[in-house]
Amino acid sequence: MRYHNTPETGAEQASNRDAALxxxxxxxxxxxxxxxxRPLIKGWQDKASDDPAQIERWWKKWPNAMPALPTGSRNGIAVMDVDCKGERDGLAALALFNDVDAMSPVWITTPSGGRHIYFRPPEGMGNSAPVPYGVDVKAEGGFVIAPGAINGKGVYSITSGSLGDDLPEWPKTFLPQQKPAGQxxxxxxxxxxxxxxxxxSALPNDGDEFGGREDWLRIGMALHAETEGSLEGEEAWxxxxxxxxxxxxxxxxxxxxSFTADKEGGVTGKTIIAEAERRGWRDTSMLTDEDVETAAWTMAEIDRILEENRQTRSRGGLRLLKPRDCAEMPAREYVIKGLLAERDVGAIIGAPGSGKSVIAPYLGYAVARGVEAFDRRTKAGGVFYVAAEDALGLRKRVTALRDQHGEADGFHLVEGVTNLASVEDSRALRQAVKQHRPSLIIIDTLAAAFPGLEENESKAMGKVVSVARSLTQWGAAVLLIHHDTKAGDGLPRGHSILNGALDVSLHLRREKRLVEVRPSKNRNGTTDQSLAFSVGEIQLGTDADGDPITAPICDDESGPVVRDTATRLPASAKAALEILEALSEGGKCVTKSDWRKACVDSDAVSGxxxxxDRRKAFRRALEELARRQLFHSEGEIIHLPDAPEMLLGDEDV
Incomplete structure (x- = not known):
């Protein structure tokens, strides 16, 4: 077999013709x-060939054609076509149900980064099965681009196994439900x-009710039966x-x-009417004139929504936007401007003791009150703070926030969550989110909310991603509190599925008494920004022994000092500031003369x-520090600002 290097991948791959042969x-x-x-020949189901001469004729006519394999009984294969782009993360979804790596020995990686996973085809299964979002089925009546195929984006390459291997059975979890005989x-x-x-229109389809594939198909079958498969019924579907x-x-x-009369099992428009009546719907044709007048607006609104859906959806699922269309489309609503938007999944990560559970309640409280946090606007909305770890400690912190900032009726501390990997806890939280529609959900901590989590396994971390995404469907943003890696590189600990799914990641690093917060990932703004806070303490009262009861509090240090030091502090100015800090240690009074003398004597300010020349260097440093408001003077007396440590770490703000 001849091989060549493809420019897309640089790897040795067979040509399309040779792959077909x-x-x-x-x-x-x-x-x-x-x-x-798309097939280049009509009737490909019947005309697909295993004749080398026919292959030569086809590829002489279409030299760049890709070989495609009919799936199902024709070739004895069924394929899961797994999308791995953006929100359509099929691998993470599959990991909730199966050990993905053990599903099949035969995996193909597509040029777009997706996966084709090969199985034996179940008898009679077509291209529809109860698979997760992000996964398509190729079985009886379908086809798949074959391994070895090349297009302008790359190669369909075999990641493991080969098509000659013994293929496993289709997973039982994803087998279509059998229809009862004689329906x-x-x-x-x-x-x-x-x-x-x-x-x-009275039947909700918001991800909770009718969220299961079987329920969805039942309504589709009813519409198909009612309209005898007409275009009108398909549009309604x-x-x-x-x-x-x-x-x-x-x-x-x-x-x-896939719907046919013999598969519809007796479901018709009556099924839809019965479901609607259970939810209080009434047939307007049976109402009085007064009732009809009252219902007129509702029907007009339904018509408007249906027409809007038709106009914004093409048959191929594509939306073609001109530049002016892009300009006119509304921006996504922010929760914290430049950092967190509605429906985002984000994380606050850092080492133990870095202040993750101090800054998180502070951000949540700011959103609940609709006030700025770290000089960034927030959009007022409800907040669920899920206290999966140290609920008593978080009660004290919320009490401290109330004492410091006042009441926030939109803030709810959520207790009682012990395991979000369980159906019971996950469903209970989803129902509460659906009912109250918070803008922000904070889960503190990821490890406590998912006890026993095998963080390095794709299936386990895929479950975390799936639960977090499910909580966003009513518009909320979700923030996970989690540890960073031992390397402190700004990445969340565990399998990379989590970091890949995050829209925002805020990395905390403690420098002396200040904590610096930098976005290591940010789809809502730049990562070149920095927040700063210190961990203060507030007294809430006294205990039975008369000892003080205290709680940590987030002291926002993002004022003029942080904003005005957006560029790196010159070395001479930084050295002069360090000298001032040393002279001021212990609250000592420092005069400008003493500071000048120490700087002139120091080789760090000027060599x-x-x-x-040394005095001139000090004057330049003095001007730079004064411009940035990094010291205060009262005549000859010099004072440091409250938080100079921010500038004296390994990296300047």
């Missing part, structure tokens, strides 16, 4: 597909379709499905195409030999 030699049937992954053929209800649409956070146009199309 190699597959045919192993007994597989193939057909040519274009760069858009009735679905007949339309005979009601006007406007009545069906009205009932459909898309409009209703689009309410769900995981809506996917292609999957919705494929599901609709010049002449005293006049």
């Amino acid at each position: 190699a597959l045919v030699a192993k007994g597989f049937t193939v057909f040519p597909a274009g760069a858009n992954k 009735a053929k679905a007949e339309p209800s005979g009601r006007d379709f406007s009545v069906i649409l009205s009932a459909l 898309h409009d209703w499905s689009a309410q769900h956070p995981s809506y996917d146009t292609t999957k919705t199309d494929e599901a609709w195409a 010049a030999e002449k005293p006049d």
Whole structure:
């Protein structure tokens, strides 16, 4: 077999023609597909060939065609097509149900970074199965681009195993539900379709109710039966499905195409009406004139929403935006401006004792009150602070925040969460979030909220990501409190799935009494920004023995000092400030003359030999420090600011 180096990857890969011939030699049937992954021949299901001569003819006609494999019984394969881009992280979703690495020995990596995982096809399974969001099914009636194929983006390369290996069975978790024998053929209800649409609008599809695939398919089957598979029914199916956070146009199309009268199991528009009536819906055709007038606005609003959905969704799931469209689209609402936006998943990370559980309640309290935090605006909204660790300590910290800043009715300390990996805790928190719709959810800490978490395993950390993302579906941002790596490199501890899923990561590093906070990842603004706080203490009262009860408090140090030192402090100015700090140690009074003499005598401020040159260096340092307000003077007496340590660490602000 001939090999060449592809410019996209630099790795040795067979050409498309040779890849096709190699597959045919192993007994597989193939057909040519274009760069858009669409078949180049009509009737490919029947015309796919294992004849080398036919392969030569096809590739002579289409030299750049990619070989494609029909899936299902034709080649004895079924494939999970796993998307790994952005929110469609299929691997993380699969990890919630299975040990991903042990699912199959045969893995293919696609040029876009996705994965094709190969199995034996279950008998009769088509291209629809209860798989997680981010995963597509290729079985009976489908096809997949073959390993070894090359396009302009790269190579479909075999990561492990080969197509000659014994393939495992399709995971039982993702097998389609079997239909009961002898189920009735679905007949339309005979009601006007406007009545069906009205009932459909009463059925929530927000990720909780009808969130399961089987429930979703049941409503689709009912619409298909009611309209006998018409375009009108398909549009209604898309409009209703689009309410769900995981809506996917292609999957919705494929599901609709799979519905047939013999598979609809008797569900019709009556099914939709019955579900709606259980939720208090009434048929407007049965109402009085007065009732109809009251309902008129509601129906008009439904029509407007449906029309808006149709206009913003193309059949291929694409939205084509011109520059002016981009300019006119509203910006995402911020929670903390420049740092955290609605529906974000972020993390506050740092070493033990760095102040993670001090800054987190402070940020939450600021959002609940709608006031600035670290000179950054917040958008007022409810806050859930999930106290999975040290609930009593957090009660004291919230009490200290109330004493210092006043009441914040939107702030809720959430106790009783012991394991968010469990169905019970996860569902209880989701229901509370759905009911109260907070703007911000803080989980303190990740390790305590997911006890026994194997942080370095993809399946375990995928569960954390999935739970966090599920809490954002009603608009909230989620902040996870977690440890950083031992290297202190600004990355969260554990499997890289977590860092890849984060929109924002705030890294804490303690320098003397100050804690510096820098975004190591920020999709809402620059990472070239720094916050600073110190951990203060506030007395809440006394205990039974008369000893003080205290709680740590976040003292925001982001004032003029931090803002005015956005650029690196010159070495001579930094040395002069260090000398002033040494002279002031213990609260000693420092005069300008004493400071000048110490700086002129120090080689750190200036290495010049002449005293006049050293005095000039001190004057330049003095001007720089004065411009940045890094000291105060009362005549001849010099005072330090409250927080000079911020400037004296390994890195200047």
